[in-house]
Amino acid sequence: MMKTALGTLLCLLALLAAPAHAAEGLDSPRSLDSVSQEPGSFVLGLNVGDNWKDHARTFARIDAKVQGYLDFVARGPINKVNPQKKPVRVDFVLAHQPDAKARKFLEEKRKQLAAKSIGYKMVVPPDAKPSYAG
Numbered sequence: 001m002m003k004t005a006l007g008t009l010l011c012l013l014a015l016l017a018a019p020a021h022a023a024e025g026l027d028s029p030r031s032l033d034s035v036s037q038e039p040g041s042f043v044l045g046l047n048v049g050d051n052w053k054d055h056a057r058t059f060a061r062i063d064a065k066v067q068g069y070l071d072f073v074a075r076g077p078i079n080k081v082n083p084q085k086k087p088v089r090v091d092f093v094l095a096h097q098p099d100a101k102a103r104k105f106l107e108e109k110r111k112q113l114a115a116k117s118i119g120y121k122m123v124v125p126p127d128a129k130p131s132y133a134g
Helices: 002-017 055-074 100-114
Strands: 034-038 041-048 088-094 119-123
Touching: 041 055, 055 088, 055 100, 088 100, 100 119
Parallel strands: 041 088, 088 119
Antiparallel strands: 034 041
């Protein structure tokens, strides 16, 4: 019963966090793309669909999204869905392989999150497209 209630609460939170008209990912900097739990952590998914062609634009969009996630954790809404206070991790799910410049930027995001005791994981699916940065 508890798992079902928690799952329902997580789904409701995700729906409330993202307006129906907004696309997930970097187009919706004030919404959570996904929330889930693992045995030892509470995971916030952040979808990066950009192809790294325009680094400045993509980096600014990621910065805005990360700030929204930091606000969610710092202001306390996460405590409603993570009452056990499991460690929080942000998974960056990339649609395109990051180039060297993008990897350096993502390492800075890892350090920014670590400074707030938030974990980081970069997820590059096997079918991720190559970077289009030139």
